[in-house]
Amino acid sequence: MAYNKNSPFNELPNLPPIGFTESPEILRHLARAYRHLGELNGLCASLPDPQLLINTIVLQESKDSSAIENIVTTQDELYKAATEESTANHAAKEVLSYREALYVGLEKMKAQQNLLLTNTMVEIVQTIKQNKSGIRNTPGTALKNAINGEVIFTPPCCEDVLREKLSALEQFINDTDLSAVDPLVKMAFIHYQFEAIHPFADGNGRTGRIINALYLVQQELLSQPVLYLSSYIIRYKTEYYQLLRSLTEKDNWNDWIMYILTALIETTQLTTKKIKALLSIKEDYEIKMKEVLGSSFSHELLQLMFTLPYLKIELLVNREIAHRQTASTWLKKLTAAGIVKPQKIGRTTYYVNYKLMELMISN
Numbered sequence: 001m002a003y004n005k006n007s008p009f010n011e012l013p014n015l016p017p018i019g020f021t022e023s024p025e026i027l028r029h030l031a032r033a034y035r036h037l038g039e040l041n042g043l044c045a046s047l048p049d050p051q052l053l054i055n056t057i058v059l060q061e062s063k064d065s066s067a068i069e070n071i072v073t074t075q076d077e078l079y080k081a082a083t084e085e086s087t088a089n090h091a092a093k094e095v096l097s098y099r100e101a102l103y104v105g106l107e108k109m110k111a112q113q114n115l116l117l118t119n120t121m122v123e124i125v126q127t128i129k130q131n132k133s134g135i136r137n138t139p140g141t142a143l144k145n146a147i148n149g150e151v152i153f154t155p156p157c158c159e160d161v162l163r164e165k166l167s168a169l170e171q172f173i174n175d176t177d178l179s180a181v182d183p184l185v186k187m188a189f190i191h192y193q194f195e196a197i198h199p200f201a202d203g204n205g206r207t208g209r210i211i212n213a214l215y216l217v218q219q220e221l222l223s224q225p226v227l228y229l230s231s232y233i234i235r236y237k238t239e240y241y242q243l244l245r246s247l248t249e250k251d252n253w254n255d256w257i258m259y260i261l262t263a264l265i266e267t268t269q270l271t272t273k274k275i276k277a278l279l280s281i282k283e284d285y286e287i288k289m290k291e292v293l294g295s296s297f298s299h300e301l302l303q304l305m306f307t308l309p310y311l312k313i314e315l316l317v318n319r320e321i322a323h324r325q326t327a328s329t330w331l332k333k334l335t336a337a338g339i340v341k342p343q344k345i346g347r348t349t350y351y352v353n354y355k356l357m358e359l360m361i362s363n
């Protein structure tokens with residue numbers, strides 16, 4: 001039966017695509033992608049406190065991945081929200097939920113013998129959306145052109161069909177037969193398949209992008225989920241949609257895989273650069289803070305400045321890093337030395353690690 005974008009695509013074939021072979025350009029890109037992934041992974045392994053810097057990178061990916069869905073928050077709003085979630089705006093909260101979803105997914109995968117299962121995908125989308133959404137069980141979901149409302153793609157329907165296709169996908173993902181498909185090509189396959197199944201009413205794009213990161217951890221290509229594809233997808237968003245579409249309509253795997261590999265090559269290099277820059281700012285801060293604070297230098301304070309660049313006195317008190325008086329003295333001294341910049345918002349004064357903020361804004 002011919003493909004019809006207006007009716008549910010229940011004929012979506014399972015993976016792997018029949019008769020697919022890697023073209024020479026894909027093979028060349030694969031070699032480069034592995035080299036850059038290896039470099040990034042080595043750097044992450046050599047970090048003195050990986051969790052700290054990685055959390056910042058993951059937050060950036062969360063911000064960009066959410067921005068694809070037009071959930072837009074500024075860096076300032078986001079980091080203020082990270083310090084004090086109760087006063088955060090909706091978009092910033094959703095970005096924080098995305099980061100939480102990534103970690104929830106990672107924990108769940110590790111707890112289930114490193115398998116990436118449907119129930120984990122459901123938990124991821126529920127954490128992103130902060131609700132109890134599940135696999136779609138009513139018809140009517142279609143992807144439409146935002147401008148003219150024209151239907152672009154109608155995903156399969158309904159719950160039993162979706163569960164069947166997810167279960168086949170789950171098997172494909174967790175199949176350990178290494179001779180079958182190259183892992184990075186497999187990631188590109190999986191991402192298309194998940195988006196085409198489109199199991200949820202909303203949040204499919206973001207869940208699919210989290211799955212990519214978890215998959216690379218599962219495959220031991222990254223020890224931490226520092227995949228940062230979304231900055232690339234934002235830049236080439238029209239192409240992202242077009243390629244998904246031309247896969248369904250014309251089986252064009254080659255261009256899709258090239259797109260994903262190019263995104264990987266560019267963003268792994270960018271992430272390596274960012275982590276190195278972060279490290280160097282942190283080392284520089286450590287030296288300066290030791291000068292300014294002398295014997296009262298606190299390693300915990302330094303760590304916190306790089307986890308939550310919008311500091312405030314209460315935060316240091318609440319985390320039992322210092323008493324109010326000490327915290328206040330520290331932040332005043334750091335302000336006088338130009339290490340942090342005070343910023344008054346309402347009645348709260350934040351002390352901003354502005355060098356870190358500048359780095360996050362830059363590309």
Ligand SMILES: Nc1ncnc2c1ncn2[C@@H]1O[C@H](COP(=O)(O)OP(=O)(O)OP(=O)(O)O)[C@@H](O)[C@H]1O
Pocket residue numbers: 065066067068069070143152153195196200201202203204205206207208241244245248
């Ligand atoms: N033609 C298509 N075929 C299959 N999947 C598509 C197609 N066009 C877009 N998509 C996928 O659908 C996602 C959007 O779905 P949905 O709104 O459920 O996810 P989201 O996470 O809320 O949004 P977004 O992905 O925009 O952040 C896109 O990100 C893309 O991955």
Ligand SMILES: [Mg+2]
Pocket residue numbers: 069202203204
């Ligand atoms: Mg959406």
